[in-house]
Amino acid sequence: MPLTRYARITGMNDVLFEEQRYWRYVLERIQYVADLYGYRRIDVPVMEVTALFVRGVGEGTDIVEKEMYSFEDRDGTWVSLRPEFTAGIMRAYIENGLHVLPTPLKVWTTGPLFRHEKPQAGRYRQHSQFDIEVIGEQDAAVDVEVISVAWHLFRELGFRDLRLHINSTGCPRCKPGYVRALVDFFTPLADQLPEVDRMRLRKNPLRLLDSKEEATQPLLERAPHIVEHLCPECAAHFADLCRYLDALERPYQINYRIVRGLDYYTKTVFEIKAAGLGAQDTICGGGRYDGLIAELGGPPTPGIGFGSGIERIVLAMQQLGLPVPEEVRPQVMVCYLGAPAKLAAVRLVERLRDSGIRSLLAFGDRSLKAQLKSADRAAVEYAVILGEEEVQAGVATVRSMARGTQEQVALEQLSAWLDAALRGALPAASSALRA
RNA sequence: GUGACCAUAGCUCAAUUGGCAGAGCAUCUGGUUGUGGCCCAGAAGGCUGCGGGUUCGAGUCCCGCUGGUCACCCCA
Numbered sequence: 001m002p003l004t005r006y007a008r009i010t011g012m013n014d015v016l017f018e019e020q021r022y023w024r025y026v027l028e029r030i031q032y033v034a035d036l037y038g039y040r041r042i043d044v045p046v047m048e049v050t051a052l053f054v055r056g057v058g059e060g061t062d063i064v065e066k067e068m069y070s071f072e073d074r075d076g077t078w079v080s081l082r083p084e085f086t087a088g089i090m091r092a093y094i095e096n097g098l099h100v101l102p103t104p105l106k107v108w109t110t111g112p113l114f115r116h117e118k119p120q121a122g123r124y125r126q127h128s129q130f131d132i133e134v135i136g137e138q139d140a141a142v143d144v145e146v147i148s149v150a151w152h153l154f155r156e157l158g159f160r161d162l163r164l165h166i167n168s169t170g171c172p173r174c175k176p177g178y179v180r181a182l183v184d185f186f187t188p189l190a191d192q193l194p195e196v197d198r199m200r201l202r203k204n205p206l207r208l209l210d211s212k213e214e215a216t217q218p219l220l221e222r223a224p225h226i227v228e229h230l231c232p233e234c235a236a237h238f239a240d241l242c243r244y245l246d247a248l249e250r251p252y253q254i255n256y257r258i259v260r261g262l263d264y265y266t267k268t269v270f271e272i273k274a275a276g277l278g279a280q281d282t283i284c285g286g287g288r289y290d291g292l293i294a295e296l297g298g299p300p301t302p303g304i305g306f307g308s309g310i311e312r313i314v315l316a317m318q319q320l321g322l323p324v325p326e327e328v329r330p331q332v333m334v335c336y337l338g339a340p341a342k343l344a345a346v347r348l349v350e351r352l353r354d355s356g357i358r359s360l361l362a363f364g365d366r367s368l369k370a371q372l373k374s375a376d377r378a379a380v381e382y383a384v385i386l387g388e389e390e391v392q393a394g395v396a397t398v399r400s401m402a403r404g405t406q407e408q409v410a411l412e413q414l415s416a417w418l419d420a421a422l423r424g425a426l427p428a429a430s431s432a433l434r435a
Numbered sequence: 436g437u438g439a440c441c442a443u444a445g446c447u448c449a450a451u452u453g454g455c456a457g458a459g460c461a462u463c464u465g466g467u468u469g470u471g472g473c474c475c476a477g478a479a480g481g482c483u484g485c486g487g488g489u490u491c492g493a494g495u496c497c498c499g500c501u502g503g504u505c506a507c508c509c510c511a
Contacts, residue, residue: 007484007502062509066436084511113511118436120505129511196508212507260510271511278505285511309511337469370464372471387469401471 011117011125013311017327022314025324026157027110030130033153034108037145039132042107044088046114050078056087056296058263060204067115081114084262085131086289086305087296093135094298104137110310122280122312133305138290140240143268144248146304150272150284151250157313158322161275165255166245167226168238169206171266172291174231179205181224189219209257225256237267264289268304276319277312284308331422332359333375337368337387345386348396348411352384355415357422375401382418 008014015023034041050070057064069081082088089107092098098105110130117123132149134142147164154162170178182205190198197216200207209220230238245252260269269287277283286306293301317324332352336345345361352359360378362371368385375383385397385406396414398421399406409417 010502067509115510117509118507119503120507123510127511131511207509262510279507280510282511307511312511335470367464368469369471374471376471383471385470389469397469399470404471406470 009125011119013124013126019314021324021327022317023310026130026310026313026317029153029156030108030110033149033156034132036152037106037149039106039108039149042089042092042109043111044082044085044092044109046082046112047079048082048088048091050080052087052091052296053080053083056090056264056292057084061263063115063262067117069114069116083113083115085109085111085113085129085307086133086262086264086292086303089131089133089305090135090293090296090298090303093301094293094296099136099299099301103135104142105135106132107135108132113307120280121278122309122315124311128310129307130310131305131307133303135293135303136301138237138288138302140237140268141244143241143288143304144244146286146306147245147270147272148248148250150286150306150308153308154272154274154283154313157317159274159316159320163273164250164252164270165258165273166241166252166268166270167255167258168230168234168241168267169259169265169269169287170226170230170234174229174234175226178224178226178229181229182206182208185223186219192219206259209259220257227254227256234267241268260285260287264292264295266290270306272308274312274316274320276316280312282309283312283316328358329379330358330360331380332357332382332384332418333362333371333378333380334359334384334386335362335368335371335375336385341386341388341391344391344411348384348386348414352415352418355419357415357418372399381422384414384418 050068053068054064059065063083068083070078071080073079089109093105108131110128112126112128114126116125119125130153132146134146147166151162151164169175183201186193186201186205186208190201192215193201194213194215197208197211197213200211208216209223211220227235227238242252242254255271258269258271265287267288267290270285271282272284273281274283275281284306285308286304288302288304290302291300292303293299334345334349334352336342342365349359349361360375360380362374366374372383381401383399383401385399387397390396390408393408394412395408395410397406398409398414398417400421
């Protein structure tokens with residue numbers, strides 16, 4: 001007897017059966033949409049050397065500075081549980097020489113990510129994302145396709161109230177100029193800013209844009225927009241993005257206040273928000289990272305991708321009452337009376353499974369009453385009863401749980417009989433007796 | 436990392452001013468031979484999150500810790 005009861009580690013979650021219906025459906029739709037758009041699955045390790053994330057995500061980011069699960073491996077190398085997918089996938093791209101594949105390379109993945117944050121609604125320390133990446137093409141039509149993959153998925157899952165926000169963060173050529181303009185704008189107004197935002201002005205001026213401080217809001221209204229400071233190349237790219245979105249008649253809004261927290265973003269950034277969640281209402285976020293692969297030691301190659309939190313999707317679907325398929329239920333339960341019949345039952349249930357019938361065996365030598373009760377709880381369509389009499393005669397008693405009728409079926413024909421009955425094609429000349 | 440609220444059976448919740456820890460649901464068994472759902476009866480299930488303190492006496496009051504929830508920060 002253990003003296004302590006073990007509990008979940010903070011921010012970790014058990015996904016129980018009711019919720020699994022959502023997970024199963026979401027994953028299934030993800031595969032469908034990924035196939036539809038021609039994305040190939042890739043899986044990368046949950047652990048990488050810490051330096052990869054420091055270099056990829058960015059040294060000064062919150063993720064790297066205070067949220068990574070990092071530790072020294074037994075052989076002395078520093079490793080981290082992945083806090084996001086992109087860096088690992090880019091490492092795999094470079095390491096496996098995937099640039100030799102037809103360009104662009106379009107991949108998707110899913111799995112757990114780890115960030116040591118304080119948990120709250122829709123935010124967990126271990127969470128899963130659906131992630132896609134397109135590597136090797138800077139055409140803005142790619143950006144639109146990437147957004148469409150997410151959009152299509154959410155529509156497929158039944159979401160209707162979605163909001164797409166887009167922005168451009170420029171590139172190393174135009175971003176510094178904008179940051180300077182932003183600082184020039186706010187510096188004379190610094191005394192009107194709350195403490196937090198004065199700090200942002202000094203440390204990371206771009207963060208001012210997504211400030212939620214009351215006092216800052218009216219100032220932000222008049223602050224310069226990055227869209228007006230883009231270099232000709234970034235401006236043209238952004239204009240293309242908008243033109244293609246318009247062509248799709250996809251509703252979007254340009255939100256010059258989207259600033260993503262990862263250093264690698266360039267040009268397009270976007271978020272999709274859903275109703276039904278609390279403060280964490282972003283179910284998809286991503287953008288372009290044209291400098292990342294070179295930064296990680298690969299050939300200069302543009303890329304774009306997004307991550308979408310599966311827990312958040314599931315949470316929103318539950319809140320919104322979106323329909324998901326019922327849990328797959330077993331179809332038959334085999335009940336038995338006495339030891340000889342039990343031997344026959346053990347053989348029979350496995351034979352039923354061989355013919356593809358989802359079957360349970362009533363364990364534990366309990367009374368027939370108890371066995372039928374568990375058949376009822378399991379919501380099977382048929383109970384198959386094997387007693388001394390049945391074994392003698394080489395038959396089984398088959399009881400329809402819904403109708404309460406039963407009849408005897410020869411053991412050799414049982415699989416075929418059940419198979420037909422479960423399809424709704426009951427054999428015609430069967431003599432049903434009322435119970 | 437900061438703040439607010441919360442913690443009693445597997446779940447949802449009771450327990451008078453500080454006075455014997457309970458109910459419903461779920462689980463198991465039974466209501467006469469081999470027949471489910473409804474009903475009835477019973478069983479099992481608790482160091483009241485943990486540790487201190489006040490008190491004749493603490494689930495209840497006080498302090499600390501841990502955990503949970505929500506929000507900030509950040510992010511999916």
